[in-house]
Amino acid sequence: MSKTSSSPSRRVVLATSAAASAVSLLAAGPAAAAGETDERTAIRPFSFRASEADLSDLRQRINATKWPEGEQVADASQGVQLATMQKLARYWATEHDGRKVEARLNALPQFITEIDGLDIHFIHVRSKHENALPMIVTHGWPGSIIEQMKIIEPLTNPTAHGATAGDAFHLVIPSLPGYGFSGKPTAPGWHPVRIAKAWATLMQRLGYTKYVAQGGDWGNAVSEIMALQQPAGLLGIHTNMAAAVPANISKALAFHEAPPADLTTEERKAWDQLDFFYKKGLGYALEMSHRPQTLYALVDSPVGLAAWMLDHDDRSQKMMARVFDGIGEGLTRDDVLDNVTLYWLTNTAISSARLYWDATQISNGAGFFDVRGVEIPVAVSAYADEIYQAPRSWAERAYPQLIHYNRLDKGTHFAAWEQPASFTAEVQTAFRTLRKSI
Numbered sequence: 001m002s003k004t005s006s007s008p009s010r011r012v013v014l015a016t017s018a019a020a021s022a023v024s025l026l027a028a029g030p031a032a033a034a035g036e037t038d039e040r041t042a043i044r045p046f047s048f049r050a051s052e053a054d055l056s057d058l059r060q061r062i063n064a065t066k067w068p069e070g071e072q073v074a075d076a077s078q079g080v081q082l083a084t085m086q087k088l089a090r091y092w093a094t095e096h097d098g099r100k101v102e103a104r105l106n107a108l109p110q111f112i113t114e115i116d117g118l119d120i121h122f123i124h125v126r127s128k129h130e131n132a133l134p135m136i137v138t139h140g141w142p143g144s145i146i147e148q149m150k151i152i153e154p155l156t157n158p159t160a161h162g163a164t165a166g167d168a169f170h171l172v173i174p175s176l177p178g179y180g181f182s183g184k185p186t187a188p189g190w191h192p193v194r195i196a197k198a199w200a201t202l203m204q205r206l207g208y209t210k211y212v213a214q215g216g217d218w219g220n221a222v223s224e225i226m227a228l229q230q231p232a233g234l235l236g237i238h239t240n241m242a243a244a245v246p247a248n249i250s251k252a253l254a255f256h257e258a259p260p261a262d263l264t265t266e267e268r269k270a271w272d273q274l275d276f277f278y279k280k281g282l283g284y285a286l287e288m289s290h291r292p293q294t295l296y297a298l299v300d301s302p303v304g305l306a307a308w309m310l311d312h313d314d315r316s317q318k319m320m321a322r323v324f325d326g327i328g329e330g331l332t333r334d335d336v337l338d339n340v341t342l343y344w345l346t347n348t349a350i351s352s353a354r355l356y357w358d359a360t361q362i363s364n365g366a367g368f369f370d371v372r373g374v375e376i377p378v379a380v381s382a383y384a385d386e387i388y389q390a391p392r393s394w395a396e397r398a399y400p401q402l403i404h405y406n407r408l409d410k411g412t413h414f415a416a417w418e419q420p421a422s423f424t425a426e427v428q429t430a431f432r433t434l435r436k437s438i
Contacts, residue, residue: 065303403434
């Protein structure tokens with residue numbers, strides 16, 4: 001899984017035949033086929049194949065891991081437990097087959113196009129249903145396009161999955177700059193504001209005059225900023241990690257004050273979740289926000305990279321630990337390792353981390369979950385084990401045009417990846433009222 005380049009030393013296969021180019025233009029949409037003539041902004045088909053040398057090197061590095069002593073406590077309060085990582089490493093080195101996810105990715109229409117001087121990789125799957133709603137879906141960290149693969153078929157082909165043609169979507173799923181197969185920025189400045197503008201350019205280039213956006217984690221930040229920018233054609237957004245925390249709550253959490261006495265049960269749960277995250281779960285984000293270049297170990301040790309990625313948030317980490325204990329969850333061992341392997345083979349541990357640093361350079365001091373002032377239609381799916389489950393009361397205040405809200409009793413930070421059935425249903429329900437606008 002190597003990033004695209006014209007250099008023959010890269011191990012990515014780019015189809016360049018006239019037939020492949022015609023297919024890419026057809027898949028891209030009528031505007032791209034008719035109007036995109038600039039070689040820099042051309043939409044080029046993309047596929048990849050990891051080299052055997054890279055896969056062999058990965059296995060050798062896993063087997064050569066230098067292990068620390070175990071944690072001093074009986075739980076994961078000191079971090080990802082040694083037993084979890086050793087089980088992960090054994091499976092990764094002996095049973096995980098990266099060729100399987102490689103084949104699934106290569107079966108999807110993938111493309112590269114240059115936007116604002118950077119190559120942007122994206123999956124683009126058009127529904128067979130004529131009136132499908134175009135939607136751009138953005139992943140976060142430590143995610144990738146791997147997160148969205150399970151929702152592509154049910155959203156683009158809903159009639160085969162118990163829904164109607166009126167629930168169909170055309171899907172555009174880009175890799176964030178510095179992530180996966182997108183280009184790695186060589187200078188600062190690829191922050192969510194710039195990414196949001198790039199995504200609007202991408203949808204315009206694909207010929208979509210009316211569309212919606214979806215995201216969680218950084219995907220939510222990008223989607224909400226798109227909503228603030230209000231590019232032509234953006235009808236509304238859906239988030240599975242709402243930025244809806246009221247200012248008084250953010251202030252109290254920041255100064256370690258007691259929770260307000262008038263919180264409802266739902267609001268107090270959200271307070272407790274945020275309080276835990278800010279006090280005990282934010283270390284990875286602080287390091288990447290301040291010193292991403294220091295994380296050399298993540299590009300030298302695959303097990304180190306995996307541990308760093310697993311420890312994103314407490315409830316997701318515990319869920320993944322259960323997966324490696326053999327307990328059935330929304331994710332499988334292969335799911336987890338497909339994603340980590342993508343980061344490893346594309347060498348994007350540090351380039352992806354820089355997004356946190358870039359975001360701090362334009363920060364006005366507001367928190368990641370603080371209300372941004374989005375005025376266009378917004379739909380919220382609040383999963384129980386997200387970093388915090390946004391209460392309806394907060395969502396209603398944060399989004400004056402709240403068109404959908406639902407609390408789900410199962411699901412962590414990786415909703416589309418872990419709970420694709422409920423996620424699919426949520427997105428379909430959320431945007432039904434907006435389909436009348438297309």
